[in-house]
Amino acid sequence: MDLQHLKYFQTVARLEHMTFAAQELHIAQPALSVIISRMEEQLGVPLFDRQGRRIKLNPYGKIYLEKVNLALHALEEGQRELSDLAGIEKATISIAATTLNRFSNVLGPYLAAHPQANFRIMQTPTEEMKVQLLQSGEIDFVFAAPPITAEGIVGSELLTEEIMLVVPPQHHFAGRSSIRLSEAAHEPFISLKPGYSFRDLTFSYCKEAGFVPRVVCEGDEPTSIGSLVAAGLGIAFLPAAARSGNSSLVFLTIEEPVCMRTMQLAWLEGRYVSGAARSFRDFVIGYFASGSDNLAVD
Structure with a gap:
């Protein structure tokens, strides 16, 4: 799964609002909606409960967000440590x-x-x-x-x-x-x-x-x-x-x-x-x- 898409999911999960998330990420809202929908198709479960224009992270989404946070956190920390060690911070x-x-x-x-x-x-x-x-x-x-x-x-x-x-x-x-x-x-x-x-x-x-x-x-x-x-x-x-x-x-x-x-x-x-x-x-x-x-x- 695309690393950037995981970051998109992370933002949508935090804001629980597709339009606000798209604005923060500087991408088109329809494109963001498609990315999240395809992510759900790949996982085989919905990540959000949808009520009209409102979305809310559901139990599947909460479990997945926890793992995404851990994964991205570990990758970012690794990049920071390597940059510091290589003197290219x-x-x-x-x-x-x-x-x-x-x-x-x-x-x-x-x-x-x-x-x-x-x-x-x-x-x-x-x-x-x-x-x-x-x-x-x-x-x-x-x-x-x-x-x-x-x-x-x-x-x-x-x-x-x-x-x-x-x-x-x-x-x-x-x-x-x-x-x-x-x-x-x-x-x-x-x-x-x-x-x-x-x-x-x-x-x-x-x-x-x-x-x-x-x-x-x-x-x-x-x-x-x-x-x-x-x-x-x-x-x-x-x-x-x-x-x-x-x-x-x-x-x-x-x-x-x-x-x-x-x-x-x-x-x-x-x-x-x-x-x-x-x-x-x-x-x-x-x-x-x-x-x-x-x-x-x-």
Whole structure:
């Protein structure tokens, strides 16, 4: 079976959506559908349950995906080790994060010191998808918040930062510097869509404060939240580091409950890490240990 087709199957299985997988793989959706169908014919069993345009990995597919992940993982590790031994490491570092601009401050200094390095960066909206990418061996590292606790994944905590309540300058809370979260129980909220870890975390703080936030707008781009707050649509949660890009907004410290989050650089335990990836990992950990910078919203 074609190795590239196995990688196609891996992507379709992760996204469980043929069109989205085709877009990520940069191939035509009908061609991808044919490849998956032929793979199922060769195996003699269906790999997905199909309900209209929706597809879902079935028990056969889950078993096969586990073996495909192991096989591709072993082949990729072998290639990395041979490249390192032969001195022809291509210095490609693969990373997944929720927003692609969140770690630009650390990439610049690293590339200045290592101009030969190449990056492959993927945008993933949920921590579940980051775990899948690590476990499949498709990427070297993920930036995660809160830290990933899945078996076989390890990491280094980079920083812990305050989560703040953000309001437009004309808001009746704007003259204050702090607030108890329960005071915002009846306010309209702007939020990320379900599935984002930042949404889950902030909603847990609302629950602790005794209310469920009334969401008037949900989005899938974290960096757009500030502009929607500035437009007066509602209030929102943002990490303290987001103040640098949202100077027109008022950031309020949340007195109760204490709202914090921890950012982690995570990788798959036991996976072979290339020289380039080890260099980047050490640089990132040292960069944040020195207090050089903070990350923005994820």
